[in-house]
Amino acid sequence: MSKPLITDLNIPLFSFEECIWYIDRGFYDCLHIRTGNAIEKAISTDDGRSTTFTLEGHGNHLSIICEPEYRQEVLDYVSIWLDLNREMGSFESLASEEPKFMALYKAYRGLRLIRIPDLFEALAWSIIGQQINLNFAYQLKSRLVSKYGFQADNGVYIFPDPGTIAELQPAELKKLQFSQRKAEYLIGIANAMATGQLSREKLMKLKSVEAKCNTLISYRGIGPWSANYVLMRAIGCTNVIPHGDAGMINAYKKIFGLSQKPDNQEIITYLSHFPGWQSYVVLYWWRSLSDK
DNA sequence: CTCCAGGGCAAAT
DNA sequence: ATTTGCCATGGA
Numbered sequence: 514m515s516k517p518l519i520t521d522l523n524i525p526l527f528s529f530e531e532c533i534w535y536i537d538r539g540f541y542d543c544l545h546i547r548t549g550n551a552i553e554k555a556i557s558t559d560d561g562r563s564t565t566f567t568l569e570g571h572g573n574h575l576s577i578i579c580e581p582e583y584r585q586e587v588l589d590y591v592s593i594w595l596d597l598n599r600e601m602g603s604f605e606s607l608a609s610e611e612p613k614f615m616a617l618y619k620a621y622r623g624l625r626l627i628r629i630p631d632l633f634e635a636l637a638w639s640i641i642g643q644q645i646n647l648n649f650a651y652q653l654k655s656r657l658v659s660k661y662g663f664q665a666d667n668g669v670y671i672f673p674d675p676g677t678i679a680e681l682q683p684a685e686l687k688k689l690q691f692s693q694r695k696a697e698y699l700i701g702i703a704n705a706m707a708t709g710q711l712s713r714e715k716l717m718k719l720k721s722v723e724a725k726c727n728t729l730i731s732y733r734g735i736g737p738w739s740a741n742y743v744l745m746r747a748i749g750c751t752n753v754i755p756h757g758d759a760g761m762i763n764a765y766k767k768i769f770g771l772s773q774k775p776d777n778q779e780i781i782t783y784l785s786h787f788p789g790w791q792s793y794v795v796l797y798w799w800r801s802l803s804d805k
Numbered sequence: 806c807t808c809c810a811g812g813g814c815a816a817a818t
Numbered sequence: 819a820t821t822t823g824c825c826a827t828g829g830a
Contacts, residue, residue, distance in 0.1 A: 639811085646810040692825045694814070708811045734812045773825055799811080 518581040520588060521574070526601035528623025529570030534628045535800065543658050550586040555665030556590050558583055565667040566591075573623065595783045596625040598751065611786055613768060617797045619761055619802070626796055632713045633693045633706050635671040635747035636729075639739035640698045641691075656689040678703035698734025705732060713747070722750050751792040754780060764798035 535545045546553045552568045566579035568586045575595075579587040592598055608618035629635035637657070642650045661673040662680075681703075683696035691699070705711040711732065719725045722744060729740035738757045742752040755761060756777045765775050765783075784791040 532817070640813095642810095643812040643825095644810065645812095645826070646828065648810090648829085650811080652827090687826095690826065692827095694825060698813085736816075739811055755811070756812050756813080757813095762811095 520577045555669040627744035675703040675706035679707040
């Protein structure tokens with residue numbers, strides 16, 4: 514490997530610590546490695562190979578350490594991954610007008626929507642995460658990735674291709690403790706993506722988020738929660754709400770001192786104070802759950 | 806023991 | 819049209 518190249522960025526309304534916290538969160542995830550205050554990752558490159566890179570930083574400063582020949586690809590990837598191109602000023606303005614949200618905004622200021630750039634990975638993660646605790650979900654994902662993914666030089670894995678998973682039988686995933694249903698859903702989605710029936714490009718051609726959402730929901734195993742979750746994390750829509758999300762509902766109850774679950778409409782109504790930023794509010798709610 | 810986790814499907818009312 | 823049972827597992 515040639516001499517690593519360091520790219521230094523200073524990003525307004527960005528917090529390296531908050532973003533790294535979200536990526537890591539103490540769960541074991543073989544798609545990245547955290548060593549101290551740095552994160553190592555690997556990605557597939559356009560030439561059919563792979564490359565590794567490291568993120569370091571502090572406050573609004575971010576350093577990207579990568580192979581020179583893949584500098585632009587890595588920069589593009591990181592920009593999506595950490596949502597660096599988002600203009601955050603209007604979110605701050607909206608937050609400052611909303612008393613029940615202002616404290617959260619200030620506490621986690623600079624946290625960005627951590628994306629899952631690979632659509633298949635996002636769909637798989639949404640299926641895996643249904644109805645089970647996060648710790649077990651990460652275990653399932655790690656088993657899937659370490660068995661069927663690609664391991665890069667730095668030991669970090671790259672998420673498997675849809676084609677690889679499409680070839681599997683449910684029984685093979687059940688060995689990893691997938692439920693029969695989850696196995697069927699995942700293989701079905703892998704098939705849809707492997708055949709090209711479903712792709713990021715096709716999804717992006719649909720103008721409205723409603724159309725995108727309906728397309729995703731048409732696949733078995735993808736319901737309202739998964740569809741909106743995927744639009745948020747893979748596509749980067751910030752005006753969607755992962756309806757039914759247990760974490761979101763618990764955060765809402767906690768913030769507003771409720772003993773009963775709010776319905777979808779109540780959440781929609783409150784979040785209408787943040788037009789275009791609903792998903793970011795949900796992100797900050799998720800973040801708040803980890804503070805006791 | 807029961808209930809719930811970053812739900813969704815399919816069968817039963 | 820709406821409700822209910824089920825899934826795999828682990829922690830509270």
